[in-house]
Amino acid sequence: MGNRTEQTAATPWWKRSVVYQIYPRSFCDGNGDGIGDLRGIIGKLDHLQALGIDVVWLSPVYASPNDDNGYDISDYRAIMPEFGTMADFDEMLDGLHRRGIKLMMDLVVNHTSDEHDWFVQACRSCDNPYRDYYIWRAPREDGSEPNNWESAFGGSAWQFHEPTGEYYLHLFSKKQPDLNWDNPKVREEVYDLMHFWLRKGVDGFRMDVINMIAKTPGLPDAPVCDPSSRWQPAFTTAADEDRLLLYLREMKERVLSHYDIITVGETPTVTTRLGLALTHQETGALHMLFQFEHMDLDHQGSKWMGRELDLYELKRVTSRWQTELAVHGWNSLYLSNHDQPRPVSRFGDDEEYRVESAKLLATFLHLQQGTPFIYQGEELGMTNVRFDSIDDYRDIETLNMYRIAVHERGEDPQQVLSWIHAKSRDNARTPFQWDDSEHAGFSTVRPWIGVNPNYRYVNAAQALADPDSVFRYYRCLIELRKAHAILVDGRYDLLNDTPDEVFAFTRTLGEQRLLVALNFSPDTVPWRRPDRLELGPVLIGNLPDEPAVSDGVVSLRPYEARVWWVG
Ligand code: GLC
Ligand code: CA
Numbered sequence: 001m002g003n004r005t006e007q008t009a010a011t012p013w014w015k016r017s018v019v020y021q022i023y024p025r026s027f028c029d030g031n032g033d034g035i036g037d038l039r040g041i042i043g044k045l046d047h048l049q050a051l052g053i054d055v056v057w058l059s060p061v062y063a064s065p066n067d068d069n070g071y072d073i074s075d076y077r078a079i080m081p082e083f084g085t086m087a088d089f090d091e092m093l094d095g096l097h098r099r100g101i102k103l104m105m106d107l108v109v110n111h112t113s114d115e116h117d118w119f120v121q122a123c124r125s126c127d128n129p130y131r132d133y134y135i136w137r138a139p140r141e142d143g144s145e146p147n148n149w150e151s152a153f154g155g156s157a158w159q160f161h162e163p164t165g166e167y168y169l170h171l172f173s174k175k176q177p178d179l180n181w182d183n184p185k186v187r188e189e190v191y192d193l194m195h196f197w198l199r200k201g202v203d204g205f206r207m208d209v210i211n212m213i214a215k216t217p218g219l220p221d222a223p224v225c226d227p228s229s230r231w232q233p234a235f236t237t238a239a240d241e242d243r244l245l246l247y248l249r250e251m252k253e254r255v256l257s258h259y260d261i262i263t264v265g266e267t268p269t270v271t272t273r274l275g276l277a278l279t280h281q282e283t284g285a286l287h288m289l290f291q292f293e294h295m296d297l298d299h300q301g302s303k304w305m306g307r308e309l310d311l312y313e314l315k316r317v318t319s320r321w322q323t324e325l326a327v328h329g330w331n332s333l334y335l336s337n338h339d340q341p342r343p344v345s346r347f348g349d350d351e352e353y354r355v356e357s358a359k360l361l362a363t364f365l366h367l368q369q370g371t372p373f374i375y376q377g378e379e380l381g382m383t384n385v386r387f388d389s390i391d392d393y394r395d396i397e398t399l400n401m402y403r404i405a406v407h408e409r410g411e412d413p414q415q416v417l418s419w420i421h422a423k424s425r426d427n428a429r430t431p432f433q434w435d436d437s438e439h440a441g442f443s444t445v446r447p448w449i450g451v452n453p454n455y456r457y458v459n460a461a462q463a464l465a466d467p468d469s470v471f472r473y474y475r476c477l478i479e480l481r482k483a484h485a486i487l488v489d490g491r492y493d494l495l496n497d498t499p500d501e502v503f504a505f506t507r508t509l510g511e512q513r514l515l516v517a518l519n520f521s522p523d524t525v526p527w528r529r530p531d532r533l534e535l536g537p538v539l540i541g542n543l544p545d546e547p548a549v550s551d552g553v554v555s556l557r558p559y560e561a562r563v564w565w566v567g
Helices: 002-010 038-042 045-051 086-098 117-122 184-200 241-254 272-279 311-324 354-367 396-408 413-423 460-465 470-483 485-489
Strands: 019-022 055-058 075-079 102-107 158-161 166-169 204-207 262-266 288-290 302-306 371-375 491-494 502-509 512-519 525-528 535-541 553-556 561-566
Touching (some): 038 086, 045 470, 075 184, 086 102, 102 262, 241 272, 272 311, 354 502, 354 512, 396 413, 460 470, 470 485, 470 535, 485 502, 485 512, 502 525, 512 553
Parallel strands (some): 055 102, 102 204, 204 262
Antiparallel strands (some): 158 166, 502 512, 512 561, 525 553, 535 561
16 A cells, blocks of 8 residues: 555654643642642653653643643743752753653743733833733723623633723733734744744644634624623634734744644634634644534533533534544644543543543544544543532632632532532642552642542552553554554544444545444443444454444444444
């Protein structure tokens, strides 16, 4: 198959890679203060190598007052002292590179911290040269906020600055003022700091809420979706696509095109149309995006108002992204990150079928076309946590929501805690479970956030010792991707006419074809495979033996995932 080899050779490394996200605060504490840090990461590089991943995406490690755990940056060229020093950073980068692993930094430039020197200066007076680095507006006639935009963390997206008599915009916390990308000086500053890190040898950027950088001219009110509130979700209204494309094209020309790097943009509310424009192999500025449609399927209005995942919807959304970005764009694949609950608790079964359903989700992730992203602990099948008291939670989004719901709206605290158990970002932020010793081997002292009590049996030491662990299964999937070009380059096609509980699709490359069958339910489900697809050898499966097959009907067992070569 000369054709296949050619295609593979032309496939860029970032399409062939598997990325692993580290949330440094929760990964490993190297100096015994209860907070994860760079020395902790340095001590665990062998874990990453054992898993077989190619790239690390490191959540922010820059100087920050930590209002939003590092996503509020006060100095883009300095390391947060809690995490270590620049020398530690260099040592970590070197340790990764020596193991053949690349490093992707988090680029958070929709906003800075309010403690960044630019903002401190901007607050001095209306004619300070840094004033226009941010987005300021006079109050309305009655003194109220310039529009009805809601901050992603609750309340108005505007904060009044008493001394200068104007409001500034913050789409996130009031300690995260939005930068004014229409100011060419701001763009220059960003390009400079990107060059600073790239010259140090980092291999790319994950760009935080990058589709929000250009704001719609005139900053119009958002449509009212919650009539009981003065503030309305603003992302769709706030983002201006035309200027976004312009600014990212400029960034590509000035920075990105000068290095052999990997880029992924985080883009809430993005459509496939914009997704294709942003990732287009010739004209796009970025390699891939984090879209959110599959993450929103169990939301009802707000993310806190949950509903059951409808598998039909997951098939529809997955297939649309797979198909529309297939030829000219590229997808990122993820089920999990530091903002999302644990996938095994959310889409699988974190009790009886924890191991099986974690492996099913892993199969779903790695068998699609795109670059897979694994979030720390996902490879162990780590689960959501259920703290009994709001005092045990740390995340600003969770704490703000609780305060507004319980203290301003009078909701029942137990009810609100149940939403938090299901959806809080802290589900992803409990300490990584290294072993069954006290504090899960994460630290020698009580960590900054509680450890999930299931660390006694869900931990890395156990996973390495157990040949059937979730970790071993992830490693196997990563190896398969390296061994078979079809996993990277093969075309995705959904199989229709499957039972409601079954997600089945094929991947095709030249003469080769794989059939993927996933039973997303705790029941045994009979599934008639299409007659044209003759089952050949198994590529991978999450149960030790073959399912029963009779007359072309396969009995898929609870949470069974199976991939066959087909003729
Ligand atoms: C992104 C980050 C999230 C952060 C927000 C503001 O969504 O992933 O953690 O709170 O942007 O920077
Ligand atoms: Ca520490």
